Each structure stands twice: as C-alpha cells, then as structure tokens.
Amino acid sequence: MTMLTGAAVTGGANGPAAVNRNPGKRRKRWFAEVGWRHLVGLLGVLFSLFPLVFVVSAALNPLGTLSSTELVPTGGVSLENFGNLFARTEFADWFLNSLLVAGGAAFASVFLSALAAYAFSRMRFQGRRVGLLSLLLIQMFPQFLAIVAIFLIFGTITDLWPAIGFNTPWGLLLLYLGGALGVNTWLMKGFFDTLPRELDESATVDGASHAQVFFRIMLPLVAPILAVTGLLAFINTINEFLMASVFLTDTDAKTLAVGMRGMLQGGERNTNFGIFAAGTLLTAIPTVLVFQFLQRYIVSGLTSGAVKG
C-alpha cells in the first residue's frame, strides 16, 4: 500500500513534466530524491566491509603475519593458513566445544524462558508481579559480576562432580543457563501478550490441556521471537569470554573465544595473524548460517518485542 502511494506521489510531481526540463536539473533532483540515499548506503557498506576485507586478505595471505597483511593481497593467494590452523592449534576441538555450548545454551535458554513467558503472560497467580520485578532486578546484576563467587562455587563442584566441573562444556552450559530467564522472558512475554487470548481460550474449551495449548498453539505462533532470542543467545554465548576464560583452562576444553585469544598472545601475536584470520572466517560460518536461516524473523521479532518492552 505504501509502495503505491509513494510511487503515485512522486510520479505526479516530476513524471511527465520532468521530461522537458534540462538534464542537469533532473540529475540534481534525482540526487536529492534518491542519489544521496545510495551514497549513504554505499558509505555504510564501505565502513562495514573494510575490516572484513582485511580479515579475508589476511586469511588468504600465504605469508600469514600481521606485518605482511595489506587490505588487498598482492603477494598471491593460498589456503595455507587454513591448513596450519588445524595442524598447529586445537581449532577443531574449540569449534565443537563452542557449537555444543552455544547451541545447547541457546536452545535450552529459549525453551526455559518461553515456559516462563507463557506463565507470566497467560496466567494470573500470586507473586506474578513480584516475580516479574525480581527478574528485572536480578538481571541487572550481570552474572559475570559474581565471577569470584562462581569460581569458588565451581571449585567445590569440581571436587564433588568432576563431570560438570571446570574444563567441561557441561558445567559451562549449566552456568550459562543461570541467566536464561531475565531479559529474554520479558521480550517473549511482550510478544505472547500480543497474541489474542481467544486462540488459547477456545482450545481450552475444546478440551486441550495447558501443555497442549503451550506446545501446539503458542509455540508455533511465537516462532519469530523464539528465532530472535535464540539467535541473540547463540551470538552472545559464542562471544562470551570472561566466564569461559576462568572456567576452561585445558587446551582441548576451550571455546573459540578463549582459544583464539590465546593465538594472539605474547610473542606469537604477529606470526599467528594469518591463521587467526582464517579461524575468524570459519567461526563466522555458524552465525552467518543461522542468521540467513532466521533473517525473515529478525526485523519483525526485534521490533515487536521492543515495542512491548
């Protein structure tokens, strides 16, 4: 609809009449209407892309050092860095650990907060308001501020249950689930609230249990917000560095963030830049894939959640 009005208005203003004007004026007018938009877009794209071009050329540069890297590779192109990445570091382990931890934490935290958001949105119970407020309050104390306490608590857990202690992906995953409620619950509750009550009420009248209403009716309808929160949780967990660095110290237990930072430490910093860049490109693959897969949900999900708070 907007397309139609937009085209009609501009067409009426400078359509047939514009043909008779001189071309210079027309070009000026085109620039004022559309051209500057392309200029801004192009500048934005340039800003977005130049560090990425730098990474790509560093990854393909056979010399593989920071000092030899240029924006455009002139010294030839090779995949040597990718080979070295797997041969000289535990990149494959880190990659799998990250996928396991980030994928598992994203999936579980989305599920847990969807459960809570359903209760907060559809049910009225004692302590609901207090519950919502305390979620907001607790979430203001970011989990990693308590890193000292977490470190000490997990020291005991490692003694008792080494399977979920330090240097295991499972312990880190559980730790991340501590923050599963909170912001996501609020975002999802806002989205649940926009769905008409009549949907689940009629299902209840038809004899559906609350579990059936949740799994069969609500979850499919809130797919956009599930996709968005899942993506955000995945990105945040992949990038989480502070807790993972305290938690994972064995080389083969590390996640990508911890392991790859180690590549650029100390004297190796300059020489490892090429394989680091190769690792960066590989690390981006899962996120970009999830991103492409969920893209149609992202804009609508983010804004509808945002409007509702």
Added chain:
Amino acid sequence: MSTPLSGPGSAQQAPGRGPVRTGSPRTSRTARNHAPITAAGLAAKVILLGLVAGIAIWAAFPLVAAEKWVGLAVLVLTTAALFYLYLGRRHVPAKYLIPGTLFLIAFQVVPVLYTASTAFTNFGDGHRGSKDDAIVAIQTSSVRQVPGSTQYPLSVATKGDPATGALVFLITKPGTDTVSVGDAGGLRPLEPGAATVGAGGKVTAADGYTVLNFGQASARSKDITDLVVPTAGGALRSSGLSRAYEGKAVRAYDAGCDCVKDSDSGKTWTADGEVGAFVAADGERLAQGWKVNVGLSNFTRVLTDERISGPFLGTLIWNFAFAIGSTGSTFILGMLIALALHSPRMRGTNLYRMLLILPYAMPSFAMLLVWRDMFNTDFGLINNLFGLSVDWFGQDWSARAAVILVQLWLGYPYMFLVATGALQAIPRELTEATSVDGASRWQSFRAVTLPLLLVALSPLLISSFAFNFNNFNAIYLTTEGAPFPADNPSNGATDLLITYTYRLAFGGQAAQFGFAAAISLFIFAIVAVVSVVSFRRTRQQEEVYA
C-alpha cells in the same frame, strides 16, 4: 494435563479476581472440559521425572562420600519438591516457572549473595583460610635447616599423571624399612609391605602411587622445592631430588600471648582480629593472614582512600561516557542509514541490508582482536592506510576514541536493523500529512519520525546502555585498559569498572576478592539506579503490567 480451571483458563478471569483456586469446586467439572491425559503427555512426564530421579541419585553419591549433609538435604528436598509439583494437578504456573528458576537460583542468585557476603570480608591472597591455616602456613614456611636436622632418603611420587598429579614425598626412616607418605596435609605412615624399599633406603614402588623417575622429577623440581610437609616439630622439605630434611620452624605460634615469635630475632607479631593478620609493634604484617569480617571497610576504601577514589571516579566517568558514546553513536549512525534506505524509490535495499549487517554476524570477540591489531602502531592497517604513525593505545584520548569507533562498527548494524523495523511500523501517511502542511523534511523528521522511533526503541536503547556499561570484551580484548598512568598500574585510561574489578580479582598482583566484590556491588547499584530511572521515564512499566 491439568485442570482448565487453574490452567490457561484462569486467564479468562479478570486480573485481581483473587487466588486461582477459588473457582468453582472440582466436582462441577464435566467430562468435556476435563483435559484428558494423553499417552504422549504421560510418557514425557515419566521420562522427564525419571531423568530427574537419575540425576539426583548420581549427584547424591559424591555428597555422601564427602559427608556434605546440608548439600544432600538440599538435593533431596529439591527432588521431592519437583516430584510433588509435577505429579500433582495443581500449581500450574509453578510448573512453567520452576525449571528456569532453579537455574536462576543456583547459578545467579546464590553467586550474587555469595558475592555480597564476600564484599564484607578481606578475602583474597594471604587471607584465604582460617586462623589455624595461617598459623600452619607461617610455621612451615619459616622452616630452616639447623645443625642436627634429621636427613631422610626421599622419593617423589604422584597419585596420577606424573606431569600434573598432586605430589607426595615418600620417605624412609633411616636404618629401618618404615615408609611414610607426606603431603601438605602432614605425614602418615604407610602400611608395612605396601612399599618396596631399594638400596640406600629409596622407595622404588608404592601401592597407589607412581614413583617419579629422575627425568620426571627434575621436570617438576620447582613443585618439589615448594612442597612443605608439616610435622610435629617443624616441617619436611626436600634438599635436591633424593634427600629430605626435617627442619625446625623459626617462627612459632604461642597460644598464651596469641602471637607468633621468631626464635632467631626475637621479634613478635601479635594477632589482630580486625585485619586478620599478625602485626608487629612496628606495624609490619606477616604475609599469611586469615579471612575475617571487615565490615564496610571495602566500601569506605573506595570512597575515602585517595589512591583509589581518584582513579575510581575517573573510571566511573569514563564508564558512563563509554556506554553513552557507544549506544548513542550506534543509534545515530544506524538510524541515519535506515532513514536513507527507507524510501519506496530505493532499489537494492535488500543487498544493502545484507552487506550492512555483516559485522553483526561476525564473531565479535574475534573482530575485537582484529581491530586491536588494526590499531597496531607498527604494522596496523589504520596507520598503514593513512600513512600515520599514531600510537593509538598509548595515549588516553586516542585509545578512548579507538574503542568507541570499534564499538560503533560492531554495534550499528543492530541499530540499523531495529530502526528499519520501527520505521516500517510508522504509517507513511503521517509524514505525508506533515509535508502537505508545508513542513520541511527536517521538521517532519523532528516532529513525527524521531519521537515515534524513540518510543519504539527506547527499551532497546536502555538495555544497550546497560550492556555497554559492563562491556568487558570491548575493553579487555582491545586495550586491556591501557594506557596506564606511570604511578598506577591497576587502573588505566580505558578501564571500565568491570575490567578494573576483574584485574583486582584475577590480575597479576595479589587477588583481592573482597574488594573486587565490593566494587561489583557498586556497579550493580549504579546500573540498577540508571535502569530504574530510565524505565520510569519511558513509562514502560505501566504498559508492561497492563
């Protein structure tokens, strides 16, 4: 699976009608509105509760073995409560809230409370254990070899991997075959026959232990030198890799005066319960202290100690500037580009969008490290490209500008995305109406588009501010807080409060867990106040609770 009365059906009631279970009596239910128990639902319930029971049993054994009865009680009660909750038909909201809440309590609330209690102690390096631990540590570390010290043949062994396992000393009493095993906890005799004693009294094999050969032992010679085995009269230490001596403690605790005396110099250090350390008359403190409650002193130290309050205030101001700068600049740039691309006459917006949001899809930890190296003085892309030789991270203001620029690059695609979405939600008729009324583009943007955008995006701006306020990665992976003033290596120009806290707790110098926890609480209070004020101002509360 439960009653429609207490389930989602209760949502039909007006809010505030009263407790959920005051509805009509259960007997009035007809067969039709009684939700049937489905086979799939039952199976899911059995499997999940079976899993809970299995995990509980698995978790119980180590607790019993370690005799942690409080922990076991918590475990049993939690499991019982879960079974009661999910086997019954009541408490439907709780069924949905408990799973997430359990994790929230275990890994967020408990650590936060633990942090809060730590903030009132002097917990940290030198103040880790009890007073008795401190006395043992002081005595054993003062052990000297004195004339007449007993010498023992020594074998070093581990209880696992030779390269990483915990070390023990195996020593043989001279002239006999009695073998004792010693570690930091003390010396215990080994069962006769459990160890094989070779020529010269050296132990060659022992049940349950791996005796290190010479190569393995010399690889860990530092650990061996550091190992002190307390004994009744002093302590055992190694001298070389094959001999141990029992030395006398030069410093000894005297319960009568509650002090530590040095038998060489005659100096005494008296226990001071306020600071948790032994203090001499001239003010000298022994390094090993113990953990005591220090009340509010960690908090007052931040405010009154000039060496801390000055840099702390500077860090706080920069922290606000960083959060506002990052959020504001990303919002402005993202919105400008969204506005530019938001026109029915624009072609290729999908392509623009795809390329623009690429930074958002890249792993930010890696890109932060890439940016750090792009700002490298000698080989960095920025200096190379523009022919500069700026030491970006060496000066206060260039370092600050650099980290904000990096945040702008990482963050504006997100703002662009959400601004695009919000713009699409604003009806075009509104801006068209203003142009009919003769408003310029700028006027209609100021009067219509911007306010509507801000209404839609203010919750996101607030949460973005809160996120950036504690954006650990942004600083730690780029400047690590640098540049530091010459006289204060613990608080740099780009340090945020969170990176400062991390350095206090896990940095190179002595860990100050108590002080770090106090600063965490300061950060919490600041973020909480800012968030509450801004949420109130945007009146989101009212809308959300409706």
